[in-house]
Amino acid sequence: MSGAAGPGANLSALRSHNAALVLRLLRDAGEDGVSRLELAGRTGLTPQAVSKITARLRAEGLAAEAGQRASTGGKPPTALRLVPGARHAIGLHLDRDELTAVLVDLAGTPVAARTAPFDFGAAADEAMAAATAEVRALLADAGAGGTESGVAAGGGNDGAAGGGTGGPAGGVTGGPAGGGTGGP
Structure with missing residues (x-):
């Protein structure tokens, strides 16, 4: 074998x-x-x-x-x-100009959403702080707790290179997940 x-x-x-x-x-x-x-x-x-x-x-x-x-x-x-409604999850979408946070229930139905300006050129710690602030505000607005969170950063597709081109958060790697920024 x-x-x-x-x-x-x-x-x-x-x-x-x-x-x-x-x-x-x-x-x-x-x-x-x-x-x-x-x-x-x-x-x-x-x-x-x-x-x-x-x-x-x-x-x-x-x-x-x-x-x-x-x-x-x-x-x-x-x-x-x-x-x-027993649990919720948060999805974050980081775009060139804005950050969108969406709260969904276990069935995947959106419960609440927030969109805020996002600085594409921000340092990783500033981007993480902005995301954390939006998540906290979303939870407060919705009166929700007990969440899990996930981050999706869209990017282009470079067929010639055989992969993604990164995206707005391409430089944000290895940051603390709820750690150093006092995450939600």
């Missing part, structure tokens, strides 16, 4: 992966929800594993009952659905 082996997964990583898989299916099912048995069939997980995962998700407020499904005999299955 030759070649490099891929990275292994510990129990915590596997648990997170499976929970994310179930959350994705709950999100895709919408308000009608999906039963545990359907989740097991779609994920390839055992019904017992799905029950444990959904119990954790319900305890964390991420999933809730969506009603009973028709029974083909025996106890009718309970459908579960995602609770979109």
Whole structure:
């Protein structure tokens, strides 16, 4: 056997992966929800594993009952659905002239947004401070907490060079994520 082996997964990583898989299916099912048995069939997980995962998700407020499904005999299955407002995420878009911060719920639905001027030539610490200020203002405006954040910096595509051309934040690398700037 030759070649490099891929990275292994510990129990915590596997648990997170499976929970994310179930959350994705709950999100895709919408308000009608999906039963545990359907989740097991779609994920390839055992019904017992799905029950444990959904119990954790319900305890964390991420999933809730969506009603009973028709029974083909025996106890009718309970459908579960995602609770979109249970958590939020923030996306930042840094453009040449402006910074846009968007707050979305777990279903990906925008809840609030802010746009502010952005100095393309700013130093990395100034850009990070501007982004942090907008995120804090967005959270305050929306009255939201318990967020995860992600940054997307658009750039051009240089087909001849075979890759992206960077973008407005091309020089911003390795900055603290919530560290040195007192991040949100």
